[in-house]
Amino acid sequence: MYDVVLLTLGSERDAPGGGCGSGDACCGGAPEATGKPAAPPAGDRCETPRVPVLACADALTARGARVETVVARSDAEVDEVLARMDAPARSDGLAWPDPDSKTRLVVAVASDAQLRAVVRRLVRRYAPPPSRRPAELAGNRTVPDLPPIGVLPLDPARGGPHRDLAAQLGLPRDPAAVAAAVLDGGVRRLDLLRNDGGSVTLDGALLGAADEAGRPLHWRGRVEVDDAVLSDGADPILACAIGNAGGYATLDSLPLLTAGDPADGRVEVAVAVPVPTRPTLGRKKKIRYEVRRARGRAVAVIPRDERVPFLDDGVEGELSRKRSWWTEPGAWAVFTG
Numbered sequence: 294m295y296d297v298v299l300l301t302l303g304s305e306r307d308a309p310g311g312g313c314g315s316g317d318a319c320c321g322g323a324p325e326a327t328g329k330p331a332a333p334p335a336g337d338r339c340e341t342p343r344v345p346v347l348a349c350a351d352a353l354t355a356r357g358a359r360v361e362t363v364v365a366r367s368d369a370e371v372d373e374v375l376a377r378m379d380a381p382a383r384s385d386g387l388a389w390p391d392p393d394s395k396t397r398l399v400v401a402v403a404s405d406a407q408l409r410a411v412v413r414r415l416v417r418r419y420a421p422p423p424s425r426r427p428a429e430l431a432g433n434r435t436v437p438d439l440p441p442i443g444v445l446p447l448d449p450a451r452g453g454p455h456r457d458l459a460a461q462l463g464l465p466r467d468p469a470a471v472a473a474a475v476l477d478g479g480v481r482r483l484d485l486l487r488n489d490g491g492s493v494t495l496d497g498a499l500l501g502a503a504d505e506a507g508r509p510l511h512w513r514g515r516v517e518v519d520d521a522v523l524s525d526g527a528d529p530i531l532a533c534a535i536g537n538a539g540g541y542a543t544l545d546s547l548p549l550l551t552a553g554d555p556a557d558g559r560v561e562v563a564v565a566v567p568v569p570t571r572p573t574l575g576r577k578k579k580i581r582y583e584v585r586r587a588r589g590r591a592v593a594v595i596p597r598d599e600r601v602p603f604l605d606d607g608v609e610g611e612l613s614r615k616r617s618w619w620t621e622p623g624a625w626a627v628f629t630g
Contacts, residue, residue: 294357294395297475298374299350299445301342301401302410303366345468346401349445352472353399371414374398378440387421390440397475397628399443405458405496405540408444409606412485412625413493415439433558434621435487441626443475458496461538462555465630474628483555485624486537489617495606495625496540497550498618500594501532502602513597516564519589523564526597531565531582535592535618541604547582558622559588591619 342350342362353360365371378398380391402408420436421427430437446459446466462481465471486494502510511529515522524530532549534541537560539553549563563586570579594601594616601612 294359295476296377296396297353297358297360297399297443298377298396299342299346299353299360299362299399299401300371300374300411301346301362301364302371302407303364343401343447345445345447349399349401349468349472352469353476356472356476358397358472358476368414371411372418375411375414375418385425385427387425387427388418390415390419390437392438394440397443398440399445399471399475401445401447402459403447404607406607408442408458409493409495409608411442412439412495415625416485416487416493434624436485436621436624438482438623439485439625441480441628443471443628445471456540458538458540461496461540461553462627463629464627470630471628474630478628478630480626481556481629482623482626484537484558485621486535486560486618487621488619489615492605494535494537494618495555496538497534497536497553498603498605499532499534499541499544500601500603500612501530511567512601514601515593515595515597516562517593518560518562518587519591521587521589523562523585523587524566526595528566531567533565533594534561534563535594536561536563537620540606547584549584551586552588556623558620559590560592560618560620561588562586562592591617593617 346362350360350362363374365374377396378390378394380389383389400408400411416436419439444459444464445468450460450466459466465474501512504510509531511531513526513529514524515526516524516533532544534549536550536553538555539550542550542553547565549565550561553561563584565582565584567580568583570581594612596612599613603610603612
């Protein structure tokens, strides 16, 4: 039978000022560009698990699994959990996931940002440096197959276009169903977007913002997808969506991404550019939006403005220099029902 670790990330209340996967903080939804908060005292690492976590733990225990609940408030504490899935020591000294591990991980998440924080630490743990790339690593990957994760959503599924990743993937949400998936379900491998800022993207990123009145703030930048140029930097851009899945498929009813597939080995990119329409007699000139789309292995965005706000898996940030995302096909995985 399996050892199952039910991992919950400390709340924003427990790690003030932290960002999801930034520095030592693990709470979701905070800006990326933050300093490292002080680690919590050694004796202050426990808090009462939420009801879905307790229900999932009970369901796992009833099936004979050995269950441990862990609340992690820092990257170091997340790393302590992930180390349990290491393979035996290798001759080259690399940390490597054990495909036959009897330890299974369930991450209780209140947001996609929290799930991303854990996957980011998996990448940090198992991605070998370029100078020590092992021969068994696939040519189109910089990380090995990461261990599968059980996803336990802590909040009910939301309707509308902004569904979380668990809903998009059709993963179970009921704690008992999540427990069954972890012990008896299949494994679905999914693409991962890495970027040269040192982070990862599971669902997608949206570059752009609006003012306090809700009016879009146009920005300029060069956007390239492989060899295709969606903007050369001269056009004012309403938004740029970078999609691994479909979380940023629309923006205020404007279709951006049309074919989000987190397992096709491609990234989909859309750029919305305002285009003035020719006024008819007695009417004012109107603005429509032209959406330019491309799919490929990698995307690069070079902002012409000083700072471009963005959301990446729900985490806020600002882009002030070139950022590249690239696809790691099938790099991470989830347990399915």
